[in-house]
Amino acid sequence: MTASTTGPDTVIAFDHVSKTFPGHSAISDLDFRIGRGELVSVVGVTGCGKSTMFNLTLGLFPPTAGVVRVQDHDPHRDFEWFRKRVAVVFQDARLLPWRTALQNVCIGMKFAGVPKPTWDATARDWLARLGLAGREDAYPHQLSGGQRQRVSLARAFAVDPELILCDESFSALDEITAQTLRAEFVELVRAGGKTGVVITHNIGEALSLGNRVLVLRPPGHLADDVLLPTDATPEETAALRARVLRAMNPSAELDPGAAAAPNTDIAQAGAQ
Numbered sequence: 001m002t003a004s005t006t007g008p009d010t011v012i013a014f015d016h017v018s019k020t021f022p023g024h025s026a027i028s029d030l031d032f033r034i035g036r037g038e039l040v041s042v043v044g045v046t047g048c049g050k051s052t053m054f055n056l057t058l059g060l061f062p063p064t065a066g067v068v069r070v071q072d073h074d075p076h077r078d079f080e081w082f083r084k085r086v087a088v089v090f091q092d093a094r095l096l097p098w099r100t101a102l103q104n105v106c107i108g109m110k111f112a113g114v115p116k117p118t119w120d121a122t123a124r125d126w127l128a129r130l131g132l133a134g135r136e137d138a139y140p141h142q143l144s145g146g147q148r149q150r151v152s153l154a155r156a157f158a159v160d161p162e163l164i165l166c167d168e169s170f171s172a173l174d175e176i177t178a179q180t181l182r183a184e185f186v187e188l189v190r191a192g193g194k195t196g197v198v199i200t201h202n203i204g205e206a207l208s209l210g211n212r213v214l215v216l217r218p219p220g221h222l223a224d225d226v227l228l229p230t231d232a233t234p235e236e237t238a239a240l241r242a243r244v245l246r247a248m249n250p251s252a253e254l255d256p257g258a259a260a261a262p263n264t265d266i267a268q269a270g271a272q
């Protein structure tokens with residue numbers, strides 16, 4: 001099967017994709033597929049090409065070589081088709097500071113082409129689902145970092161996208177807030193039957209989020225594709241963590257304790 005005919009169950013297809021910026025290669029021969037309803041983490045050291053992969057999926061620029069397909073469409077050429085089917089959550093909430101939480105969620109629906117009469121009720125519903133009932137009229141500066149990210153998630157879900165992409169969306173939050181929000185995110189993705197891709201540099205997050213981990217290694221090539229068991233024992237989780245660390249940086253001397261730590265980060269792995 002080629003990427004130009006990916007079939008209804010394939011949401012993202014990278015078919016031998018490369019992306020070169022002047023002077024260097026950010027993605028090289030990246031080849032993978034993500035199916036409908038999957039929740040996949042993409043992990044790798046800083047600079048390994050995670051955001052470039054994300055931007056290719058969003059169609060912000062075309063690949064230098066190979067084919068990118070999202071639901072059998074070219075995301076770069078079919079941008080209009082695309083904008084209401086894919087939602088993005090970044091590391092910072094990217095809210096308009098002069099608009100309330102409610103208005104910020106409505107702006108997402110406006111951009112996606114959702115009919116205006118439904119905006120208000122849908123925005124209130126999603127803010128409530130994300131624990132912000134009563135804070136609809138708050139401005140971003142009146143909300144905590146975690147609450148601002150909740151607004152950003154509400155804005156993403158409110159357009160009822162088929163695919164949600166998160167680029168380090170939980171990375172700037174304190175660990176307790178991140179854990180809570182991550183769990184709520186997983187629940188909402190699963191309940192809505194969405195497909196989710198979460199970019200992270202945190203191995204603990206990658207292993208706890210979804211059903212699969214794609215490991216990237218510079219220059220943007222797939223080092224491992226790890227399926228996660230639903231009920232992993234602590235020993236299995238430690239083995240998976242060690243496998244992911246090895247794939248990220250095969251030359252790193254692994255501290256045996258690092259593999260068992262709950263939230264091993266790149267720096268601890270001695271990768272960069």
Ligand SMILES: Nc1ncnc2c1ncn2[C@@H]1O[C@H](COP(=O)(O)OP(=O)(O)O)[C@@H](O)[C@H]1O
Pocket residue numbers: 021022025026044045046047048049050051052053
């Ligand atoms: N627009 C760009 N122009 C030039 N180089 C870029 C651009 N975007 C990313 N890169 C380079 O491509 C490589 C991969 O970057 P990126 O995808 O941002 O990695 P990650 O998100 O994993 O940290 C890095 O070396 C980065 O400097």
Ligand SMILES: [Mg+2]
Pocket residue numbers: 050051052
């Ligand atoms: Mg990045």
